[in-house]
Amino acid sequence: MNSFIKHKFLRSVPMLWLVVVLTTAQSFAANDQSTAQTLDSDVQQLKEELISLNRDLFLLEEELLFPSSTQVAIFVSMNVGELFALDSIKIELDGKEVANYLYTEREISALHRGGVHKIFIGNQKAGDHELVAFFIGKGPSGRDYKRGTELTFEKELGPKYLELKIDDSLVKRQPEFVVREW
Amino acid sequence: MTKHLIRRCYLKRGVVSLVLGALLVSVGISHAESVPDKQYQLKSIDDLHYGEVLFDFYQDRLFSSIVKLNVAQAQKTIPHHREDGQLLKGGLSLAYGMQNRAEQIFTELLNESEDPNMRNRAWFYLGKAQYQRASFTQAQNALEQVDIPETESLGSEKNYLLSQLALIKGEPALAADYLKGWENFDSDWQYFALYNLGVAQTHGQKKSDAIKTFEKVAAARLTGELNVALRDRANLTAGIYALKAESSKKAADFFRQVRLHQAGSSKALLGLGWALSDQKKYERALVTFEALSQRDFSHPAVQESYIAIARTYASMGQYGVAINIYQQSVNRFRQESGALDDAKAAILGGGLTAVLLDLELKTGSDWFSMVNELPEGAATHYLPTLLAQTNFVEALKNYYDLLFMAQNLSYWSENMSAFGDMLATRKARFENSAPAIEKKLRQFDLSVLSSRRNTLALRFDTVLGDTDGLGLASAKERADINQLDKIAQRLEQLDADASSPEVQALNAKQQFLNGVMQWEISKQHVQRAWVIKKSLKQINKEIDKAAEQSKTLRQARGHAVEKFSGFNQRIINNADLIAQMQKRVNAVTKRQAAYISALVVDELNKKQLRVQQYAQHTQLALAKTYHLLGEQQDAAPKKVSQ
Numbered sequence: 001m002n003s004f005i006k007h008k009f010l011r012s013v014p015m016l017w018l019v020v021v022l023t024t025a026q027s028f029a030a031n032d033q034s035t036a037q038t039l040d041s042d043v044q045q046l047k048e049e050l051i052s053l054n055r056d057l058f059l060l061e062e063e064l065l066f067p068s069s070t071q072v073a074i075f076v077s078m079n080v081g082e083l084f085a086l087d088s089i090k091i092e093l094d095g096k097e098v099a100n101y102l103y104t105e106r107e108i109s110a111l112h113r114g115g116v117h118k119i120f121i122g123n124q125k126a127g128d129h130e131l132v133a134f135f136i137g138k139g140p141s142g143r144d145y146k147r148g149t150e151l152t153f154e155k156e157l158g159p160k161y162l163e164l165k166i167d168d169s170l171v172k173r174q175p176e177f178v179v180r181e182w
Numbered sequence: 183m184t185k186h187l188i189r190r191c192y193l194k195r196g197v198v199s200l201v202l203g204a205l206l207v208s209v210g211i212s213h214a215e216s217v218p219d220k221q222y223q224l225k226s227i228d229d230l231h232y233g234e235v236l237f238d239f240y241q242d243r244l245f246s247s248i249v250k251l252n253v254a255q256a257q258k259t260i261p262h263h264r265e266d267g268q269l270l271k272g273g274l275s276l277a278y279g280m281q282n283r284a285e286q287i288f289t290e291l292l293n294e295s296e297d298p299n300m301r302n303r304a305w306f307y308l309g310k311a312q313y314q315r316a317s318f319t320q321a322q323n324a325l326e327q328v329d330i331p332e333t334e335s336l337g338s339e340k341n342y343l344l345s346q347l348a349l350i351k352g353e354p355a356l357a358a359d360y361l362k363g364w365e366n367f368d369s370d371w372q373y374f375a376l377y378n379l380g381v382a383q384t385h386g387q388k389k390s391d392a393i394k395t396f397e398k399v400a401a402a403r404l405t406g407e408l409n410v411a412l413r414d415r416a417n418l419t420a421g422i423y424a425l426k427a428e429s430s431k432k433a434a435d436f437f438r439q440v441r442l443h444q445a446g447s448s449k450a451l452l453g454l455g456w457a458l459s460d461q462k463k464y465e466r467a468l469v470t471f472e473a474l475s476q477r478d479f480s481h482p483a484v485q486e487s488y489i490a491i492a493r494t495y496a497s498m499g500q501y502g503v504a505i506n507i508y509q510q511s512v513n514r515f516r517q518e519s520g521a522l523d524d525a526k527a528a529i530l531g532g533g534l535t536a537v538l539l540d541l542e543l544k545t546g547s548d549w550f551s552m553v554n555e556l557p558e559g560a561a562t563h564y565l566p567t568l569l570a571q572t573n574f575v576e577a578l579k580n581y582y583d584l585l586f587m588a589q590n591l592s593y594w595s596e597n598m599s600a601f602g603d604m605l606a607t608r609k610a611r612f613e614n615s616a617p618a619i620e621k622k623l624r625q626f627d628l629s630v631l632s633s634r635r636n637t638l639a640l641r642f643d644t645v646l647g648d649t650d651g652l653g654l655a656s657a658k659e660r661a662d663i664n665q666l667d668k669i670a671q672r673l674e675q676l677d678a679d680a681s682s683p684e685v686q687a688l689n690a691k692q693q694f695l696n697g698v699m700q701w702e703i704s705k706q707h708v709q710r711a712w713v714i715k716k717s718l719k720q721i722n723k724e725i726d727k728a729a730e731q732s733k734t735l736r737q738a739r740g741h742a743v744e745k746f747s748g749f750n751q752r753i754i755n756n757a758d759l760i761a762q763m764q765k766r767v768n769a770v771t772k773r774q775a776a777y778i779s780a781l782v783v784d785e786l787n788k789k790q791l792r793v794q795q796y797a798q799h800t801q802l803a804l805a806k807t808y809h810l811l812g813e814q815q816d817a818a819p820k821k822v823s824q
Contacts, residue, residue, distance in 0.1 A: 035777055036573065042770050043580045044280050046763070050587050051245070053759055055252040057594050060752050062253075064601055069734070075230045110240035116233025126731065157734065161230055182230060 070123035071159040074099070074131070078111040080168040084145065084175035085138040086111070089164065091120055092132040098122060119164070124155045133164050135177050151179040228262035229254075235270070244278045245586070265291065265300050272304070276311050279579065284311040302328050306336050313343055322347045332363055338371035345382060354386030373399050373409060377416055389423060396420035400439060411444060418446045421453050430460035448474060448483035455490055464498045479518060480564055480789070485796055488514060489803065501811035508804040515797035522790040524560040526783050533561030534782060535775040538581065568785055577778050584771040591764045598757040605753065609746045616739075623736065628729055635721050642714055654710040655703045666696045 062071075076089060086108060091099040099120040103111075111117060132150045139145030153162065161182040169176045227233040231254040238247035251271050254260045260267050272287035288308035295301055309324030325344055330337035341360045348357035361382060364375035380395035399416035421436030434457035440450035451474040458467035471494060474487040492507035528534070537559065568574045645653025655663070669692050676685060 035780075036577070039770070039774055039777055040279075040576075040580065041282070043584065043774070044282050046587060046767060046770060047278060047280050047583065048283050049763065050590065051248050051252060053756070053763065054249040054590065054594075055256060056752075057597070057756060058249060058253045059256060060601070060749075060756065061597070064604065064749060069738075075234065077227065077230075077233060106241050107237075110237050113236070113240045114227055114233060115237030115240045116227060116230050117237050118234050157730075163230060 066121055066123055066159075068159040069157055070125065070155075072120075072122055072124045072129075072155060072162070073118055073159065074120040074133075074162045074164060076111065076117045076119050076164045076166075077115075078108075078166045081112055081166050081175070083140045083168045083173065084135070084166060086135065086166060087137040089119060090134040090136070091164075092134075093122075093124065094129050116163075124160070126155050126157065128152055128154050131162060131179065133177070133179065135164075135166065135175075139175070140173060145175075147175070147177055149177040149179055151181070153181055229260040231257075231259040232263040232267060235260075235267075239270070239274065244274055245590075248274045248278060265295055265297065268294075269300060269303055269307070272307055272311075276307060276314070279576075279583065281311045281315045284308075285315070298329075302330050303336065306330065306340055309340070310343060313347070318347055318350055333366050333368060335368040335370060338367040338375065341367070342371065342375060342378060345378060349382060349385055354382050357382035358386060358388075373402055373404060373412055376402075377412055380416070380419065384423075389427070393420055393423045393427070396423065400436060410441070414440045414444055414446055414450075418450050418453070421450065421457070425453055425457055425460070428460075430457040433457040434461070448477055448481050452483040452486055452490070455487070455494075459490075459494055459497065464494050468494050478567075479514065480567055482792060485515070485518070485793065489796065489800055492800075492803070492807075496807055496810065499814070501807050501814055504807050505804060505811060508800050508807060511800045512797055512804065515793050515800065518793045519790055519797070521560070521563070522786050522793065525564055526786050528560035529779050529782055529786075533559070534565075534779055537562050537565075538578075538775075538778070539585070564782070564786060564789065568782060571785070574778070574781055574785070577774065577781055581771070581774045581778055584767055584774055587767045588764065588771065591760050591767060595757070595760050595764070598753055598760065601753050602750075602757075605746065605749050612742055612746070619739070623732070623739075626732060628725065628732065631725055631728075635718070635725060638721075639718055642718065646711060650700075651704050651707045654707055654714070659699065659703055663696075663699055666692060666699065670696075 066073075072093075074091060078086070086103055088100065088102040090097065090101075101117075101119050107117065130150065130152050132148060134146060134148045136144075136146045149164075151162070153160065163180040163182060165178045165180060167176040167178060227236070231250070235247050235251045235254060238250060248271065251267060251274070255267060255271075268287060268291050272284045272291065275281075275287060276284035285308060288304045288311065291304040292301060292308065295304065305324050305327040309321045309328065312318075312321035312324055322344065325340050325347070328336070328340050330340060332338050332341050341363075345357040345360035348354070348360065358379055361375045361379040364372055364379060367375050376395060377399050380392045380399070383389075383392035383395055396416045396419045400413055400420050402413065404410055404413050417436045417439040421433045421440075424430070424433035424436055434454055437450045437454035437457060440447055442451075451470055455467045455470040455474065458464075458470060468491060471487045471490045474484055475491060477484045479485060488507065488511040492504045492511060495501075495504035495507060652660075652663070670689075673685065673689055673692060
């Protein structure tokens, strides 16, 4: 008899607990799901509209601040990049420093994976301009390494895009720094 | 025998099955977030602006990446990545929680693209978007269209999703079937698939198969936090099943493999304690339960450890100690219930929203990693334990997305006013300088320059026609020739005898120098002619450019007023849109905050109910232990009297 009481008591408590919890959970879940769905749908709608609005605002900003007739944009890309560990890039346009960018590990990783970084966007008059870029980092032997490259380009009426590309010359076992006009 | 029965009942049907058993109904787990797949790492980027989108994407800046992609598409600067761009856009939309938009993009892509590789991926992401929207039948239909081998990451994930859909439909055998080839899966997915195979087997009541499956995951040599966490989970699950199968020694071995400081470690400690207790290793069980009891009391396993300690003392026949601990436990449970009341009151009073806002301000987008370091308070104490719940995390994500939207709109709102000022200044400057520019433009006559250039070209043609080539001589050469001519004239006019050796020598010298000059000039004639031709061409180019610039300038001036007015209208329209959106975002943010609070309060109610049940349970156990103590005390004097 004694053991029967213990047995019954020990069984009944958790069973009761489970029933109460499950009932509560189910009743809440019904309201919860409907509220969650409506809210989620509203948030999705807002996100979509915000993205569309941001697109229009970026276009407006670019047209206002960097009209295509004067726009010059400089991009940085990396192909392999095993022989050179990039730290920073300094850019001079017509002898004036316009960008000096220190890269984070995350950004370097993004460049390695094919990402392209817009390091500079500005306005330049039509005509010839001289671009000088300095690449600072670690070279093939892990030593400090700084290399410059230059290009004289002509700014015409449309926007001008220039790419600074870091490449590996496997033949020379040296990094290569190329400026390309688009 | 009676005591043994009591213990076994506890173990098999009692508290332990409530806490540890919760894990056994777990659904499958995925190895990654729903970000687009690795194959977005293109071999070559043919449009700089597409690379710029990827630069943000690879840094998990989803919003910025989507916006830049939309801008690039509007500006038509990614002509070489049209389909890639659409696929990425869909994937980004999915990752940013816009399943509806993602579904729309993938459907459009499927209607447009004929590339089988692109279509496969579009079907896959469409299925994934529908799965996330809980449109399970549509998701299954879409995923069944995907023809990607399971050896590839997307193929592995496809099988994982199909197995989840089969589980939802209540077909565990089919779910297991999708995962049975786990060894061929992409390496990132293999052991997640194996674990999920175990889950499918438990749903199919194939418990022994499931244990073997979990054992395989537990025994695997895995590296990386995600994989090691999976191994912990497999060890924990295998341990619980072993415990239920009364293989307590095996269970203890599994529990010991779980790392001490990770999500499931409290459950593992509880399981280890029960497993040791089952082997009658009460002292060691007590050490384990007591170590667990030092942890955060809000965790169910820790709460249960209080009862377990008392229960173990009772099993050792130390009813007095057990009674004391039961009494302490009842008080502790009451205190906890009171703390839960305080937490609910603080949350309903807006305390949670304030903390979440503060956290967002301090950490920005990295809020998730910082939640565990929230300042201690009634409203925040239980928050970290809620993070294991998907609906809570999703709600929190949406809340922080809404806060980001408000910040973004506020940024643009300020910019609109700056743009307006900038435009007004520019317009004023234009109006001030307009008369002077007009005057210059009127004075600027390209026909004069063209005429001068034509004269030069004519002169050049004439010079080229001259046989002596002297037309291309330099100024110095001309001066030297003049000098030599003058010398010749003077020699002719000399009174001295022309045949005298001195005069003859001077004549010869003059003729020699003249010859040298002629030769030098004729030698450089071709080169000089080329330089002049080039210069004339350059002049032509410059004149054409000047004509073009002049034309553009005149056109720009003509359109300037119209352009200013257009910009102004765009600024006004966008400022209106921003203001309208700000209101809507604020309203939805409030609703979202209320929803989160309701979720938390509901969860706290459940916790409170459990704590109250524990308290009742403990009181009953206390009464029972008093009874057993009485029996023990009754038995003791008898022994003495005997």
